[in-house]
Amino acid sequence: MVRDEKSGASFMTPLVTIQNLDKAFPGVQALRKAHFELLPGEVHALMGENGAGKSTLMKILAGIYRKDSGGIRIRGVPVDVATPRAAQELGISIIHQELNLMNDLTAAQNIFIGREPKRALGLLLDEEALNRAAAEIFERMHLKIDPRVEVGKLTVAKQQMVEIAKALSFRSQVLIMDEPTAALNNAEIAELFAIIRKLRAKGVGIVYISHKMDELKEISDRITVMRDGETVGTVPTASTSVDAIISMMVGRSLTETKTEVPDLSSHDIVLEVRNLHRHNVIRDVSFKLRKGEILGFAGLMGAGRTEVARAIFGADPLDGGEIIVRGKHVTISSPQDAVRLGIGYLSEDRKRFGLATGMDVASNIVMPCLSRFLAIGIFLKGRAIRETARSYIKQLRIKTPSDTQEARLLSGGNQQKVVIAKWLARDCEILFFDEPTRGIDVGAKNEIYKLLNALAAQGRAIVMISSELPEILRMSHRIAVMCEGRLTGELPAEGATQEAIMRLATQRHSLTADTLTMATREPTT
Structure with a gap:
């Protein structure tokens, strides 16, 4: 705390003050006079449509990009954050949306890479001390991760937790989280939020970049909104409505109304799969897809939805089952086979596979x-x-x-x-969209929604895999729900609820045909 000499009032010195920051890339002015402030013990959300400049702003703070002009102060002192190492020395760490880990190294080795403890004379690594230090961080985070496990063998969610542990190992006072929950389920998100609250209580300032309004309402203290490279404003989270935040982001109000669900029962079946089976990840999955239909696939993380899509597309082998395209039995042994049949797959990891x-x-x-x-x-x-x-x-x-x-x-x-x-250029008639709006903002989501509806109206058949239930309910003509590799039920879009979907998504036991029918038709309470 410092005291204003004129007024006598006390105020908190910000951990970070960014003023009038400019940054240009070839053909793009990414930032224009952007400003931002982070207080000690604050979770400050940073929002904006994709391309608004929020990630660029934080990459400058983290030393990944160099600013063209403007100023950065850390605890009131002007600084030049020239490199990521300089940022770390200033107590600033960033957790990227795309994981930055080495799959062949252990969790502990990833956390302390370049800072490994050494044995006598400094010639050999002290693996015991390394694993012990990592275990202590995991314990503070209440995580059950073996420090000796290779990171490539962990789930994406656990890899994300290793990234967070790596950032915490620097004892950072400023922690930047870019879409940290994109690959986490509800239980893991709750664990992450518990960790964030503990860090906040210790005075750590956290910049939280996310598009998920419910998360921001739960965890953030203030929200700064950016648009077209400029800072639109900063508002208190508790007293600001979601509609007001969206309006700041896009400069207009957005409607979330669902269009009337058409009757597609007479449309041709363009894809049918029967009793698909692969190890324990796909268990006797059968469904049909009609021309002009959007079939939503819902389920919790690990339910097998992506595995089904990849198997049909030929990216992963099947142990058994039938695939019928436009009435003909086909064998799909590779993605090339699928593409020749007019099937396209948009992976959830667009940068790696798309x-x-x-x-x-x-x-x-x-x-x-x-x-x-x-x-x-x-x-x-x-x-x-x-x-x-x-x-x-x-x-x-x-x-x-x-x-x-x-x-x-x-x-x-x-x-x-x-x-x-x-x-579309390949003229695919059957399209699998795997988490099509993951990591993109509210305005871009609406554009993707309009595009999917337009494709369906043109007669394209779409399977949309999504972990966001409001998205599934809004976009789907029918909803298929999976749990632990099984299709546990199908719901018509009319009258479907989040509760009905979640009941099927948590139905873990093996089902008989009669039980499946009852579960699908069971009224919601």
Whole structure:
């Protein structure tokens, strides 16, 4: 606390003060006079549509990017955060949305990499001390993780917890969390929030980047909203409505109304799977998908939804079952087989499996149908590639300076649109969307929703996997629910509730056909 000499009033010195920050990338002004403040013992949420500048602002604070102009103060002292190491020395750590771990190293080795304790003479690593130090951090976090386990063998949720443990190992006073709950289930989110509250009580300042309103209402003290690289304003979380925050983010109000569910019972069945089985992750799964339908797949983390999609797409082998496409039994042994049959898959990890992030937008869009753009089987038809790419950029309203922009420089929502564009360019009639709005903001979500509805209206058949129940209820014509590798029931979209979905999503025991029918038709209470 410091005292104002003129007024005599006391106030808290901010941990972080950012003023008038500017940052430009080729073709993009990412930040314009941005400002932000973080107090000790505060959880300060940072919100904005994808491309609003929030991640860029935090990467500058974490030493990953260099600012063009403006000032940063840490505890009132001007600083130049030139590198990530400089940020760590200032007590600033960042937990990225994309995990930054080495799969072949143990959890303890990942946490203390470059800072390993040494034995006598400093020649050998002290593995016992290393594991003991990691175990102490896990214990403080109330986590049951073996420090000696290879990180690649952990679930994504546990890997995220290792990232948090790594940040805590620096004893940081400023902790930046970028979408930390994207891969966590409700129990793990509760554990994370317990850790955050303990850190807040110790005076740690936490910047929490998220698009999940319910989370922010529960855990944050203040919310700063950014739009188009500028700071729109900062508001107290408790006294500010969700509608007001959304309006600040997008500059307009958004409607969340669900369109009337059409009767698709007479539409052709374009995909049918019968008794799919793979180890213990897929257990006798059967369902049908009709032309023009959005079939929502709901379930808790680990229910097997992604595994079903990957198996149908040929990315993972099946032990048994049948796949029928447009009335014909087919064998899909690879993604290439699936694509030839008109099936596209948008992975939940778009950067790892959906995009060649180092290549430009145009190349990504035409990649699945590149053979169409070859002259004499050797030379690429550059003009045709650009024309095709530009038509989808316009059709899907992809925000990019040009079709030559590298995909990695686009916002999350626009990257997702590029992945959609590539499957449309390949003219896929059956599309699997795996967590299509994960990590993108409210405005971009609405654009994706409109796009999915437009694709369905054109006759495309869509399976949409989502962990967000309001999204499932809003978008689906039918809802299939999975638990522990089994399809535990199907619900018509009309009259479906979150309670009914969750009852089926937690139905862990093996079911007979009669029980399944009863569970599906059981009225909600």
